[in-house]
Amino acid sequence: MVEKPSFFEKVNTDFDRAARFTDYPRGLLEQIKICNSSCHFTFPLKRDDGTIATIHGWRAEHSHHKLPTKGGIRYSTLVDEDEIMALAALMTYKCAIVDVPFGGAKGGIQLDRSQYSESELERITRRYTYELIQKNYIGPGVDVPAPDFGTGETEMAWIFDTYATMAPDKLNAIACVTGKPIEQNGIHGRRGATGRGVVYGLEEVCNIEEDMKPLGLTTGLQGKSVVVQGFGNVGYHAAKFLMEVDARVIGIIEIDGAIHNPNGLDVEKVAAHRAETGSICEYPDAELIETPNAGLELACDILVPAALENQLTRENAPRIQANIIAEAANGPTTPAADAIFRKRGIMIIPDTYLNAGGVTVSYFEWLRNLSHVQLGRLGKRFEDSTQRTMLHAVERATGYQFSEDERQLIHGADEEDLVNSGLQDTMIRAYQELRETRMQHKNKNDDVDCRTAAFINAIHRIAQSYMQLGIFP
Ligand code: GLU
Numbered sequence: 001m002v003e004k005p006s007f008f009e010k011v012n013t014d015f016d017r018a019a020r021f022t023d024y025p026r027g028l029l030e031q032i033k034i035c036n037s038s039c040h041f042t043f044p045l046k047r048d049d050g051t052i053a054t055i056h057g058w059r060a061e062h063s064h065h066k067l068p069t070k071g072g073i074r075y076s077t078l079v080d081e082d083e084i085m086a087l088a089a090l091m092t093y094k095c096a097i098v099d100v101p102f103g104g105a106k107g108g109i110q111l112d113r114s115q116y117s118e119s120e121l122e123r124i125t126r127r128y129t130y131e132l133i134q135k136n137y138i139g140p141g142v143d144v145p146a147p148d149f150g151t152g153e154t155e156m157a158w159i160f161d162t163y164a165t166m167a168p169d170k171l172n173a174i175a176c177v178t179g180k181p182i183e184q185n186g187i188h189g190r191r192g193a194t195g196r197g198v199v200y201g202l203e204e205v206c207n208i209e210e211d212m213k214p215l216g217l218t219t220g221l222q223g224k225s226v227v228v229q230g231f232g233n234v235g236y237h238a239a240k241f242l243m244e245v246d247a248r249v250i251g252i253i254e255i256d257g258a259i260h261n262p263n264g265l266d267v268e269k270v271a272a273h274r275a276e277t278g279s280i281c282e283y284p285d286a287e288l289i290e291t292p293n294a295g296l297e298l299a300c301d302i303l304v305p306a307a308l309e310n311q312l313t314r315e316n317a318p319r320i321q322a323n324i325i326a327e328a329a330n331g332p333t334t335p336a337a338d339a340i341f342r343k344r345g346i347m348i349i350p351d352t353y354l355n356a357g358g359v360t361v362s363y364f365e366w367l368r369n370l371s372h373v374q375l376g377r378l379g380k381r382f383e384d385s386t387q388r389t390m391l392h393a394v395e396r397a398t399g400y401q402f403s404e405d406e407r408q409l410i411h412g413a414d415e416e417d418l419v420n421s422g423l424q425d426t427m428i429r430a431y432q433e434l435r436e437t438r439m440q441h442k443n444k445n446d447d448v449d450c451r452t453a454a455f456i457n458a459i460h461r462i463a464q465s466y467m468q469l470g471i472f473p
Helices: 007-019 026-033 081-097 118-134 153-166 193-206 209-215 233-244 267-277 292-297 335-343 357-371 380-398 404-408 415-443 450-468
Strands: 037-046 052-061 073-076 103-110 225-229 248-254 257-260 287-289 300-305 322-326 347-349
Touching: 007 026, 007 081, 007 335, 007 450, 026 450, 037 081, 037 118, 052 081, 052 118, 073 153, 081 103, 081 357, 081 415, 081 450, 103 118, 118 153, 193 233, 193 322, 193 347, 193 357, 193 415, 225 233, 225 292, 233 248, 233 267, 233 300, 248 267, 248 292, 257 292, 287 292, 335 347, 347 450, 357 415, 415 450
Parallel strands: 073 103, 225 248, 225 300, 300 322, 322 347
Antiparallel strands: 037 052, 052 103, 248 257, 257 287
C-alpha cells in the first residue's frame, strides 16, 4: 500500500471499501464521491509593516445533495486544495452519519496564524468572506462555515459581520455562519460540542460488553486511561469531559512536547498552566516527554488523536499501545496505519462519526438563528412549574418530603440542557445504527470495521436522497 496517497484519495479509498457492500449503480456512487465544486482564490494583504503578502484561500462544496452545505474554515500552513476537498468530503459523510440535513463543505486559508497580528487576521478573514460572497460560496441557504483548526468564535463573528453588511436578507443573515460568540447569536454549548460529542460517543462504545471483552476491557469509561493528542478546542474539551466522567487522562500531547502522569492529569490545571506559561511542557505534576510523537506510543486504553490528519502512520502504528483509537481529529490515521490497527485487533472509532458533535450543534445554532428564538425560552418556566406541581402532588400522596438537593434538580430545560441532550441523543442513535450495520455484515462474515460501517450508512442516506430526486433508478 502506498504510504502517502493524497488525503482526498484516502477518503475515497475508505468510500470505495464501503461501496462494495452496497449495490447502487456505479454512476450514483461516482456522483456521491466526487467533489461538486471548489474554488481557489488569492488576494493581497497589506501587512502592518507596509509590505504586501499574497494570501491563498479555498472553499470546496463536496456535495449539494442537501442544502446548505456546511463545514469549517481552517487556518493552517498545510491547507491546499486536496486537503480542503478531502475535509469537505468528510463533512458530507459526517452529516449523513448523524442525520444532519446538510451537504459537506470546507474552507481554509494557508497561513501560520502566529505570524500575523490580530488586525491582519481580521483583514484576512473579512477579505476571505468578501471573496466567498462574490463567488456565492456563503449564505444561510447556500453554504454555512464554522470554526475548524486555527479558527474560533472571533473569526466567525468577523465573517458574520462582513456578510451581514452586504446581505440582501438582513433578517436571516445571522444564519450565514455557526460557532459564533453567544453575544453574536451563537448557541450555548457549541464551543465544547465536538469534545462533548467525542465523550458521548465513547460512552456508548464502551458500554457494550460484547465489544469491550475482546479488547480485554471492562465496560464503561470510568477508570479507563486516555492519551489525548492536541490541546486545542477539541482536545481540551474532550479531555475535560473525559475527566468529568472519571476516565483517567494520563497523557496530553502538544506540538512542543507531551506530558505524562499515570495517575491522571488535572485537565483544568494543565489548561491554566498553559494559559499562564504558553505551554503545557513545564506542568509540574507530570513527567515531560520531549519528543511529542513518543507520547502517542504511551500505553493506554484509549488514544484520542485530536489534532491534524496523518498522525498515525505505517511507521508508528506497530508501536501504538492503545486498545481503542478515538478519532476526534479529521483523518488522523493513514490507510497503512488503519490496516495495521485492524490486523492488530485495535478498535478504531472513526472521525466521520466521533467528531460529528461540532456540526450537530452547528445545526442547532442554525435552526435557532432561523427561528430567532433561544432554545427552551418559550417552555422553560412552564416546564419548571409543571415539575414543581408534580413534586408537590407526590409529596402529598406519599408523605415523602423531598430534600433541598432533590428540589434543586427540578428545573425546566435551558438552552444548554437542550443542546447537550440533543447532541447525546444524536451520538447514541448514530452509533447504534453504525453498530447494527457492522453486526449485519459480521453475520455474513464480511470484513466490516466501524469506519466501513459508518461509510456504508452514509452512502445509503445520500443515495436515498439522490434517488428521491428521480435522477437515478
Ligand atoms: N469544523 C467542524 C468539523 O470538522 C465543524 C463543522 C461545522 O460545524 O459546520 O466537523
